[in-house]
Amino acid sequence: MATRSGFEKHYPEVFEKFEFVTVFDLLIKYIKEGRIKLDKTRFKGPATYHDPCNYGRKAQKVFGHGYFDEPRWILSQCVENWIDLYPATMNQICCGGGGGTLVNSYNEERTYYGRRKMDQIRATGAGMLVVPCHSCHGQFNSIKKAYDMEGLEVKYLWELVADCMIV
Amino acid sequence: MTAKDIIHMNELDHSRFKSWGFSQDFCVTCGLCSSSCPATGIDGFDPRKLIRMLSLGLESEVVASRWPWICTLCAKCENVCPMEIDIADAVRRVRSLRDRDKVPGNIHKGLEAALETGNNLRLPKDDYVFILEDVAEEIAEEPGYEGFTVPIDKKGANILTTIHNKLVNTHTEDLKHWWRIFHAAKEDWTVPSENWEGTNWAYFTGDDEAMKIMTGRIVDHMNKLEVKTLMWPE
Ligand code: SF4
Numbered sequence: 417m418a419t420r421s422g423f424e425k426h427y428p429e430v431f432e433k434f435e436f437v438t439v440f441d442l443l444i445k446y447i448k449e450g451r452i453k454l455d456k457t458r459f460k461g462p463a464t465y466h467d468p469c470n471y472g473r474k475a476q477k478v479f480g481h482g483y484f485d486e487p488r489w490i491l492s493q494c495v496e497n498w499i500d501l502y503p504a505t506m507n508q509i510c511c512g513g514g515g516g517t518l519v520n521s522y523n524e525e526r527t528y529y530g531r532r533k534m535d536q537i538r539a540t541g542a543g544m545l546v547v548p549c550h551s552c553h554g555q556f557n558s559i560k561k562a563y564d565m566e567g568l569e570v571k572y573l574w575e576l577v578a579d580c581m582i583v
Numbered sequence: 584m585t586a587k588d589i590i591h592m593n594e595l596d597h598s599r600f601k602s603w604g605f606s607q608d609f610c611v612t613c614g615l616c617s618s619s620c621p622a623t624g625i626d627g628f629d630p631r632k633l634i635r636m637l638s639l640g641l642e643s644e645v646v647a648s649r650w651p652w653i654c655t656l657c658a659k660c661e662n663v664c665p666m667e668i669d670i671a672d673a674v675r676r677v678r679s680l681r682d683r684d685k686v687p688g689n690i691h692k693g694l695e696a697a698l699e700t701g702n703n704l705r706l707p708k709d710d711y712v713f714i715l716e717d718v719a720e721e722i723a724e725e726p727g728y729e730g731f732t733v734p735i736d737k738k739g740a741n742i743l744t745t746i747h748n749k750l751v752n753t754h755t756e757d758l759k760h761w762w763r764i765f766h767a768a769k770e771d772w773t774v775p776s777e778n779w780e781g782t783n784w785a786y787f788t789g790d791d792e793a794m795k796i797m798t799g800r801i802v803d804h805m806n807k808l809e810v811k812t813l814m815w816p817e
């Protein structure tokens with residue numbers, strides 16, 4: 417998000433010269449081209465998925481495309497049993513770790529911020545939360561204890577893919 | 584700020600932020616933003632108040648307040664704003680008005696480190712390369728990944744990647760996921776030996792000049808290493 421905005425503002429010429437891929441595009445490409453093979457039986461679920469603000473709502477506004485369907489398709493290639501949070505996509509609730517709050521020392525505020533998100537996750541009954549964002553990943557691991565959800569496994573989307581790969 | 588704080592009428596300056604293009608003056612004080620914001624109520628914050636303060640030109644109050652740093656820039660508020668006010672961008676702009684040594688926590692310090700050394704941790708190049716190679720050796724010991732190495736500064740590679748600083752700090756295990764995938768997919772990829780920072784904390788501190796420098800380094804890598812594709816860092 418920051419890098420792409422920076423390029424568009426300051427270095428628009430790079431879009432003529434180079435190609436760009438998101439983590440989602442690349443994973444989808446590998447899966448569709450058969451370059452990686454996934455075993456769907458390793459994780460029984462139920463799992464759930466959190467839409468990061470920057471890949472979703474903000475990308476939709478700034479770049480005209482929010483990455484909502486792509487991660488869900490990838491997740492479906494890895495786990496049969498997963499449940500969406502409610503609300504999700506454009507109405508998703510932020511994890512509370514965005515905007516630099518993970519490193520600005522406002523830890524109490526950041527933990528409190530996450531309460532609605534943790535309620536949503538609890539309501540799905542999922543034991544695994546899949547996220548495609550370093551900030552969200554850090555935030556969930558940081559606050560889950562405060563919400564008595566230490567058993568929640570927080571997994572990067574690409575970590576899940578790597579763990580499902582048949583090599 | 585609390586209700587007890589008194590605003591002096593002579594401090595109001597409607598023209599103060601006139602040049603800011605976030606449509607802040609169109610606010611109809613409906614409060615939809617505040618209803619949708621998960622941070623409403625924290626330390627008296629809510630986005631409607633902040634937007635009104637901008638419209639009224641209460642500069643010193645809004646810049647000194649903790650509010651812009653409680654907000655996560657998540658944009659949930661502006662998604663429901665009937666006047667299409669760019670609330671998150673306005674908050675980020677307010678952050679930019681803080682004296683840099685008063686930016687809370689580590690965000691400005693990390694950014695300063697990145698500007699000076701190429702990464703938020705001030706991690707020297709030798710240590711960084713050692714960590715990458717060490718993790719690569721661990722992968723090479725796993726069945727199916729024999730012969731795995733990390734292609735640092737590989738000229739002409741298809742894909743350029745960057746590194747989130749926490750992956751060469753406390754979370755080195757998390758370097759392995761993408762590396763395993765690249766290996767299995769037989770991808771031709773690379774990672775830079777210097778200026779490898781994948782985060783851009785200038786986005787958080789509101790510092791556009793630093794943002795330009797940080798993104799410019801990635802452009803330099805793409806040109807120098809003659810890569811075909813960039814995998815967006817975040
Ligand atoms: S939703 Fe928009 S118009 Fe309504 S109070 Fe918030 S900023 Fe003002």
Ligand code: SF4
Pocket residue numbers: 510619620621622623629630653654655656657658659660661670671674
């Ligand atoms: S961007 Fe800030 S003000 Fe708006 S909903 Fe998110 S946390 Fe609240």
